[in-house]
Amino acid sequence: MKRAVQLAIIVIVVCTLLPLEVLAAAPLKVGAHGWKVKIAQQKLNVVGISTDVNGKFTKNTERALKEFQKKYKIKITGWLDDKTYDRIINEAFTKEGIHGVTGKQIVSAAAKLKGVPYKFGGKTVKGFDCSGYVQHIFGKFKAPLPRLADEQVAEGIFVLRKNLREGDLVFFSTYEQGASHVGIYAGKGQFWHVSSTKGVMLSSLSEEYWAPRYYGARRVLADFAK
Secondary structure, eight states, X not given: OOHHHHHHHHHHHHHHHSOGGGSXXXXXXXXXXXXXXXXXXXXXXXXXXXXXXXXXXXXXXXXXXXXXXXXXXOOOOSOBOHHHHHHHHHHHHHHHSBOSOOHHHHHHHHHTTTTOOBOTTOEETTEEOHHHHHHHHHHTTTOOXXXXXXXXXXXXXXXXXXXXXXXXXXXXXXXXXXXXXXXXXXXXXXXXXXXXXXXXXXXETTSTTTGGGEEEEEEOBGGGOO
């Protein structure tokens, strides 16, 4: 086997073993296009920096990025690198996220419904399914969330497991791939959710059943944006 081929295989193997967070994306520049560019454009407008929203990285997009980088003291390149993109998402979230309620309030309300039975499609105190329960809790604070788990997982911003805070939404792949179960993180590795057999209950992320099914987490409370 030629040395160049051997080296290529080694690089591929090493990359597949690295966590996704370690593999930083190459910065996007003028001429690039796609969903990431479009999201950045949308969020730049949210934070008050006007630019086209078409998914095409133009000179206008470059100008907007430089303006954003200057405002938030990021190295001014006009490129959409990971640091700039993450900061854009977080700054926009401070405006778009849920305000006026804390994680502790959410968790306290979730705990008060311990023991309410499971009901398929349920969204009242007579019986809940997992996403109906989460929607009900946030709704008590006039904080609207979509009805289904696979819709709720698109809300807010992504959170690493090690950075979870009270009130974050935690998702699991149970009866189907993707986000098919949701709960409310309660701190100390625990979460409130609705079990199909025990109703509303507190479980641990490290339990034998839940640990391998953990899918990810989202933060929807704007107070936790920074």
